[in-house]
Amino acid sequence: MSHLRRPAPRELQPTSFAFTPENMDRAKKIIAKYPQGRQQSATMPLLDLAQRQTEGNWVPTVAMDYIADMLDMPAIRVYEVATFYTMYNLAPVGQNFIQVCTTTPCWLRGSSDIVKMCKDELGIGIGETTADGKFTLIEVECLGACVNAPMMQINDDYYEDLTGESTRNILDTLKRGDKPKAGPQSGRRGCEPIDGPKVLKAFCGCGAADQPAEPKDGEA
């Protein structure tokens, strides 16, 4: 089990946590979504909010305590949620949190090359963070983008249809401090067939002649 799934050592844990005023507004809106008496359901979105607010993109134990307090529930119930879901990091990660999918479809499409490229380019192994704190690399199970396999997720963005080359480009762009274009790297727009769309061509601007560009009256 990755060290990100274990609480960070005490010396890394901050001693206090509080939502910023903006996040507090968000938190109140989130809590208000749930019916009276069911406020505890807000645990997950609040944990996410706390993770985004915390430097290092993780949830410190004090933040869990803070949320438990806010929702009037025992802290252990929040710990249970935070440790169950792998999207909550229990220890700090790099600025670019790289999650490479290595589940079967991605693996069949060459995810091993992607992992190797990341390791070589960044000089770190799985579960490690670069010395400058810019990158953390982990392997994950299926992220639900098999049709664009192989793929990886960096922070909130998916990078799909990867090859070793495009992976290197992405990492280079990130190293420069720029943001690479998210989505398929192969020229595909989305998850259409690799040799171009077969249906609804008009809508994707592919200019196919067999379908009118504008729907006629009465059609839709």
Place this chain on the structure above:
Amino acid sequence: MPKLTVDGIEVEVEAGATVLQACEEAGKEIPRFCYHERLSIAGNCRMCLVEMERAPKPVASCAMPAADGMVIKTDSDLVKKARNGVMEFLLINHPLDCPICDQGGECDLQDQAMAYGFDSSRYTEKKRAVKDKELGPIVKTIMTRCIHCTRCVRFSEEVAGVGTMGAVYRGEDTEVGPYIEASINSELSGNLIDLCPVGALTSKPYAFTARPWELKKTDSVDVMDAVGSNIRIDTRGSEVLRVLPRLNEDVNEEWISDKTRYAIDGLKRQRLDRPYVRVNGKLVPASWDEAFAAIKAKVAGLDGKKIAALAGDTVDCESMTALKDLMGKLGSSNLDCRQDGSKIGGPRSSYIFNSTIAGIEEADACLIVGANVRAEAPIINSRLRKRWRMTAGDFRLALIGENWDPTFKHDYLGAGPETLTEILEGKNDFAKVLEAASNPMIILGMGALNREDGEAVLATARAIADKYGMVTGEWNGFNVLHTAAARVGGLDLGFVPGEGGLSTTEILDGAAKGDVEVVYLLGADELDTSKLSKAFVVYQGCLGDAGAQVADVVLPGAAYTEKNGTYVNTEGRVQYGWRAVFPVGDAREDWKIVRALSASLGLTLPYDNIEAVRTRMVEINDVFGSVNVPRKAAWGDFGKAGVMKSEGFASPVRNFYMTDPISRASVTMAKCTEAFVKDAAAGKVA
């Protein structure tokens, strides 16, 4: 009421029952790990699988509601195969360390593996290992053995009300325990050990002590508090090794407090195992005859008014009966069983827990005055919590006195008598709650009654009970919560000052002045013994505590595990405790000591066996005739209106873990005090 068929047997169960309960109704045993009658249903161990007609696969019977017309099979090949599969999965990661496991011999997994296990494993992979958790001085953990049934998680959340335990991480990495290291700060934590179906949570003080089949089991009654929890004492040879709860739905259900369970190691230390007589200021060992002779030399010819007797908190009714009769023969009416000087002792309804402990489950509002129920009687606090959970939080609880934590939502009204008066005058918001309640109750603690104005407080409480309809024909919501196991019995026996007799305070003051020359302490240690320095003190008891220190003659008595005795709990329930082992050394059963002393004083008491003493007890008060069934007490007139002081009520129990000589001598209780009592570090423990 749904009717269903279990293995061809038709059964009818209550609406809301589960298939598992229906199967038990039909006499079929269903194996289980996670299911427990007193906890919420988790349905995660899958051991209780049964076959249900028209269901595509086996169903978990504990989580399946029984419905009309269901046809259930519990002994088909499918069921057997399914359970074998579950057992095989459970054993993939369970270590094969039964020979060194304390649960061995009373392990659910071991037992059920006999029926559903296979003789060898098909797995060659490494077993998982889990780091042990540090849960404090009582619960020992070997978490590799955990099968994730989550009984402990549900118990601590639901019954004990402390959110310490949880199931963290996921899948194969799941660990049960606290996420951050934390002890289980609950007075009921020992019950986790009983609940754990495997050897993951075992008893730390009892570790590697004995195997269950070596033990002799004796049913008895606890004396550590006034609840009278039903216990089973496990012994080997002459040693009491452990105390376990015994099922009694009306008293303790199947829980006991940690003090009940673990104070017994105090019985091995500082025991009085032979008589002592003070010679030249030092206690020297003596024979029974010498001890009796010393008492005779002092008492013979002395005016009865100069003799007094005080009974302690854990003594049995038989010895109080004998001592009361002996004092009568000596011409003394200076007796008291209220060491704390509490102002109780009127009609029976004024000093017992009238609504009974089980009756709490019918109450809808409760006012607690001057009692820290969590420290004084954790079992009763767990009932209050149970009621609160049953009503989904509608049960309203309010505190007057200290603001202690009952582990659930409550209102804190105020510290002292002023607030009580406000309630009586209807000026407090909680008065409306009491008015609206159909079964309101009041719990009056010793902290409200052991004061000088105790009688006035009692009168006010009674007026509140009358005003808010707490006492009707059916329901009596007026309750007194005692802290001493012997108190109600003593009051029932009339172990209180007779005509012209002195009360506890008066006896102590008299002794200090020299008016009272002989004081007989029957297991009485919770006194200001410095006042007894002038008097000739006879101490009879089992442990060398405060009383024995000032004694001129020490008579070694038996501990509660070493004698047959009658105890009356705070509800007024008469219960028998049974001897599990023989008294140590020369010690004897307490009533026999008094009987022998009476013979040597030439005032022989008229009973030669315990049955005769018990007959005498029924003669004094016929409540001793109805054992195990609390008798309803008639509502009477009591309390004396008067001025109440303004100071707040303070619970007499400052440290739950140490309240009597036995728990004070206990190593385990000392460790618990260190771990859990905040004031202990500051040296404030009484």
